[in-house]
Amino acid sequence: MRVLVILNSLELGGTQINAVDFAWRLRERGIESILIGPRATADDALSLLDYARTRAVAIESFAPADGMSAQARQLRRIADEHDVDLVHVCGMWGSARPTYWGPAIFGRRPWAQTVYEMSVTSVVHRHMPLIVGTEYLAEELDGRPGRTVLISPPVDLEADMPDAAAGQRFRAANGLGDGPLLGIVSRLDSRMKATAIATAIDAVRPLAAVGAGLYVVGGGDAEAALGARADAVNHDLGYEAVRLLGPRADPRPAYAAADIMLGMGGSAARSLAFARPLIVHGEAGWSCLFEERSAAMLARSSFWSADRPERPVEDLVRIAEPLLADPARRAALGAFGRRFAQERFGLDAMSDRLAAFYRDAVGAYHARDWLCDLPREGRRVEGMLRRRLGLVPGVAAGSRT
DSSP states (O other), X not given: OEEEEEESOOSSOHHHHHHXXXXXXXXXXXXXXXXXXXXXXXXXXXXXXXXXHHTTOOEEEEOOOSSHHHHHHHHHHHHXXXXXXXXXXXXXXXXXHXXXXXXXXXXXXXXXXXXXXXXXXXXXXXXXXXXXXXXXXXXXXXTOSXXXXXXXXXXXXXXXXXXXXXXXXXXXXTTOOSXXXXXXXXXXXXXXXXXXXXXXXXXXXXXXXXXOEEEEEOOSTTHHHHHHHHHHHHHHHTSOOEEEEEOXXXXXXHHHHOSEEEEOHHHHHXXXXXXXXXXXXXXXXXXXXXXXXXXXXXXXXXXXXXXXXXXXXXHHHHHHHHHHTOHHXXXXXXXXXXXXXXXXXXXXXXXXXXHHHHHHHHTSOOHHHHHHTHHHHHHHHHHHHHHHTTOSTTOOTTOOO
């Protein structure tokens, strides 16, 4: 079986890394994944291409054609050249409409989509097979016409496991010392991640009283702003308590080095695999300790929350401070987290689920499904034309929207 996997970005992000891991594991299940992604999104310093090489997975970078219709023809040509059985769009934005009008037009080739975001908006087509990574979304979409399945962002439990020696080498190589450390591995994304990371940086001021430091591994558009915030904290404390270490093709030693990990989504799940105690971060600075009484709730929401706490820094300090003083509690939480990861989102189990989804999806999308989404597409085209013709109040003819 051959599947064209369209990545919305070649940045080192969770959904993209998951796609590479799945492609690597699906080979042994008789499925060849052809990964493609937009060339302009590959950072010259470090990108998904570097990570893919560690898995011996090839990615074809391409320059998307200008305009949706031209992109549709381009993707149809790529799918035909590779003679794929299925097209899989990874991500909510970018390639879904060109796939609908291109390789999948009139249902001539089945397609599916993964949405690992925390909500599924109205732009997502309703009749093709869909993968979500969050339990509550699977419940909310139970009545959706197209098949919807839950496949959690996977964790490679063989590669992602406790490694004290690698953690010590990471500390030594980056001059992090032997004191208690909080760690974050994340995209430095202004849209979803930056507020939570800024909260952690600010929390180092009071946590410095117990000798704690923080390191952040990752890159993104918020890097300069977060770097300035870290500089301000370090200036106030008189030493470098917060370190921004940049992105890494292999971040595993960064997970292994922390006394406590902070994170959301796939990074949070990966922290559990390393048997690190975990404080889950929401995108607006909310914090919650992962423990037996909170585990089911946090997993159901994919280790994320939109809640906006009144005192996010104080909340984080209140959770982290006693943990930093209690090595036995940290060890117990880490062991529980590792067991939880083994049961809930191992890469092999999720790869089995994806392989079954692919085989079902090939026979689950037909011309009638394509036609059922056509009225929605028609309304979108009509709205676009009305805006361009200036028929929408407040939008001048010829303006860009």
